[in-house]
Amino acid sequence: MPGNIIEARGLARTYRKGPRALAGVDLSVPAACRFALLGANGAGKSTLVRILCTLSRADSGGASIAGLPLSGGSKAIRSLIGVALQDTQLDPAGRTRDQLVFQGRLYGLDRKRALGRAEELVGRFGLEPVADRKARELSGGNKRRLHVALALVHRPRVLFLDEPTVGMDPESRAAFWAEMRRLNAEEGVCVFFTTQYLEEADRHGDELAVLDAGLVAYRGTVPAFAAEHSGPGGDLEAGYLNFVESRRLAAGATKEAVHA
Amino acid sequence: MRNPGLLIIGRALKRLVSNPAPLLSGLGMSAFFLVVYDAAIGGIGFLPEFGGAGYMAFLLPMGVVSLLFASSSGSAQALSADIASGYFQRLALAPVPRSAFVLAAILADAIGVFASSLAVLGLGALLGAPLSGGLTGVLGTAALATLFGGGVSAASAATVMRSGKVELAGTIGSAVFMLLFLAPTFVPRELMGARWLQVVSAWNPLSYLMEAMRFLVSGLGEAASVPAAFAIAGAAGLGGTALAAVSVRKVLN
Ligand SMILES: Nc1ncnc2c1ncn2[C@@H]1O[C@H](COP(=O)(O)OP(=O)(O)OP(=O)(O)O)[C@@H](O)[C@H]1O
Ligand SMILES: [Mg+2]
Numbered sequence: 209m210p211g212n213i214i215e216a217r218g219l220a221r222t223y224r225k226g227p228r229a230l231a232g233v234d235l236s237v238p239a240a241c242r243f244a245l246l247g248a249n250g251a252g253k254s255t256l257v258r259i260l261c262t263l264s265r266a267d268s269g270g271a272s273i274a275g276l277p278l279s280g281g282s283k284a285i286r287s288l289i290g291v292a293l294q295d296t297q298l299d300p301a302g303r304t305r306d307q308l309v310f311q312g313r314l315y316g317l318d319r320k321r322a323l324g325r326a327e328e329l330v331g332r333f334g335l336e337p338v339a340d341r342k343a344r345e346l347s348g349g350n351k352r353r354l355h356v357a358l359a360l361v362h363r364p365r366v367l368f369l370d371e372p373t374v375g376m377d378p379e380s381r382a383a384f385w386a387e388m389r390r391l392n393a394e395e396g397v398c399v400f401f402t403t404q405y406l407e408e409a410d411r412h413g414d415e416l417a418v419l420d421a422g423l424v425a426y427r428g429t430v431p432a433f434a435a436e437h438s439g440p441g442g443d444l445e446a447g448y449l450n451f452v453e454s455r456r457l458a459a460g461a462t463k464e465a466v467h468a
Numbered sequence: 469m470r471n472p473g474l475l476i477i478g479r480a481l482k483r484l485v486s487n488p489a490p491l492l493s494g495l496g497m498s499a500f501f502l503v504v505y506d507a508a509i510g511g512i513g514f515l516p517e518f519g520g521a522g523y524m525a526f527l528l529p530m531g532v533v534s535l536l537f538a539s540s541s542g543s544a545q546a547l548s549a550d551i552a553s554g555y556f557q558r559l560a561l562a563p564v565p566r567s568a569f570v571l572a573a574i575l576a577d578a579i580g581v582f583a584s585s586l587a588v589l590g591l592g593a594l595l596g597a598p599l600s601g602g603l604t605g606v607l608g609t610a611a612l613a614t615l616f617g618g619g620v621s622a623a624s625a626a627t628v629m630r631s632g633k634v635e636l637a638g639t640i641g642s643a644v645f646m647l648l649f650l651a652p653t654f655v656p657r658e659l660m661g662a663r664w665l666q667v668v669s670a671w672n673p674l675s676y677l678m679e680a681m682r683f684l685v686s687g688l689g690e691a692a693s694v695p696a697a698f699a700i701a702g703a704a705g706l707g708g709t710a711l712a713a714v715s716v717r718k719v720l721n
Binding site: 223225259262263264265283284286287289291293296297298299300301310311313315316324358447 | 472475476479486491549550552553555557558559560561562563564565721
């Protein structure tokens with residue numbers, strides 16, 4: 209559909225020697241949206257992110273990013289998206305600034321522009337004190353900041369961020385979300401993120417989906433979800449817990465009905 | 469958009485320099501074998517089967533080929549490190565062909581082998597090999613080592629990518645090392661004591677490689693060995709590289 213920057217239809221994936229991680233995911237994400245993907249540990253969030261960003265393949269189903277189909281359009285898609293996966297991906301022996309410069313040049317910036325962009329991101333993410341340190345020497349939170357900064361170097365139109373703020377201190381988390389808000393508002397970047405911190409989804413998400421056992425269990429706007437499931441005055445966290453509990457009860461009831 | 473090929477090759481070369489252990493141990497082993505075998509059996513070099521240029525002239529190709537035992541595991545080690553740290557996935561997200569990262573690592577190894585084989589030939593000259601083939605002979609020998617070494621390096625990288633085990637980085641190099649003892653490495657085929665070894669050595673690609681190097685460096689043996697050796701080394705280089713390029717897929721799932 210026009211207007212949607214991410215379209216997924218029937219995405220399924222079963223890991224070799226593993227469980228069925230996705231069981232047929234349908235999902236549309238509008239352009240310039242901040243989208244929160246929620247779900248329990250093991251629900252399939254990271255698997256979905258890895259497929260959408262071209263790193264993993266789906267067994268069946270298909271998806272497109274900005275109208276480009278995942279199969280075939282991969283290289284074009286890769287220059288449009290910025291990705292920070294759940295586990296940090298850094299070159300342990302590379303220095304903070306050098307890695308940002310290398311990343312920029314890998315995406316086609318010339319040396320001077322890559323340097324400028326690296327300096328800008330070092331500043332924005334408070335990495336000045338560790339700009340010349342090797343990644344393996346950084347603290348956990350600084351590794352996470354560099355990991356996220358690397359996703360932004362080439363000014364992608366869509367950001368896939370899998371639990372981007374884990375381990376960041378409150379100040380850097382606030383700065384990070386302020387930057388996401390700015391990118392979204394000023395540059396129209398779609399921010400697709402997963403998180404286990406529901407206040408992040410509440411404050412920084414416009415729309416959300418809840419994955420449960422590899423399927424989309426809820427899809428709507430953040431305020432609508434909170435209103436539907438948390439009762440008057442409740443917040444997203446209360447709503448989410450109610451939602452999960454009611455699904456568990458429903459699943460139990462179905463099981464009993466089957467056994468009866 | 470600028471071509472990131474040079475950038476990727478630059479990173480591979482930088483890593484080769486920052487982890488010189490494979491190259492240095494290849495060189496050390498090669499120098500050790502040259503000195504020790506010359507000391508142990510160099511006295512037989514006067515026999516007419518050795519062509520009259522002295523034993524070191526005959527032995528020198530062994531030194532070049534034994535480089536590959538260690539020197540060609542650098543790319544496999546570098547790729548394993550990237551895979552283990554997860555950085556390979558970040559590279560795989562860039563809008564360039566994923567095989568470029570593998571090809572660059574293999575190219576870096578090949579460049580290392582080229583430089584080391586020049587060093588080994590220089591050492592051979594110091595130890596008394598006349599290098600009568602001149603610059604052409606030296607460069608031809610280094611080119612053979614580079615092509616074949618690139619193949620060994622690529623096969624090592626493919627092994628690591630397919631198995632996911634860095635421990636296997638040295639297996640192809642070890643196989644090459646064993647082949648060294650099944651070839652006319654220390655004595656020509658006519659002087660081999662057992663008939664079976666002559667038969668085996670006729671099937672051993674290293675036999676043709678070393679005989680061609682012997683002709684190139686010292687004018688020993690027959691000129692026909694040279695095109696045969698280039699065909700074998702070229703096939704190993706191309707075949708290994710193609711295998712490594714398609715093995716990238718096994719890294720991501
Ligand atoms: N490489 C893999 N091999 C086998 N199974 C896997 C692999 N990666 C994930 N899984 C399994 O697939 C399912 C979905 O995992 P996934 O990582 O997508 O969940 P998630 O929603 O991101 O969880 P979390 O909140 O813990 O990050 C889980 O059961 C997980 O164990
Ligand atoms: Mg996850």
